Amino acid sequence: EVQLVESGGGLVQPGRSLRLSCAASGFTFDDYAMHWVRQAPGKGLEWVSGISWNSGSIGYADSVKGRFTISRDNAKNSLYLQMNSLRAEDTALYYCARGIVGAPHYFDYWGQGTLVTVSS
């Protein structure tokens, strides 16, 4: 069974940093691209960042480019999101999602999310 478990969320002041983690199990992690997708409270879905299976291809939404860094450790079956210079508008539930084989920019399985609240 595919499982994605996010952690690392919490309350943080504007301008500070936070690092999210996603622990994957139930599939061969290094066969898949991985993504972060967020959802602000009461709002829709927004793709944040994605990384290919071997970290050779990485992309970011314009809203986070230059502030967020995605990475993965295939030996640990883990995905990460380093978030710097956080803003109030980054407040959201952050989902880890698995890319689809043959369509790596899309997602099939999602974790339950970790909540990030940026507030003073």
Added chain:
Amino acid sequence: QSVLTQPPSASGTPGQRVTISCSGSSSNIGSNYVYWYQQLPGTAPKLLIYRNNQRPSGVPDRFSGSKSGTSASLAISGLRSEDEADYYCAAWDDSLSSVVFGGGTKLTVL
């Protein structure tokens, strides 16, 4: 303002057929596959339709997808109370080099 446009709400009675639209442009829906996700209250999104009209295993055939030009639609037939959820369309956008979502449609089963 979402790149893909969906109606904010839709409704139907049990047994009815409901359609949810998703409108985009030549850089997204017009040239790439459309995916649909279902988000039940308080849960993570679930893949409902991939490659415009394909259903993952386990998704009932009451759900169907279609695409024409720069628009797509999701149809739900034989509406059931458990279909009450938010539905999102998604597509790769060649100009933005990112996946874009619709704003979501909240489906209410009356």
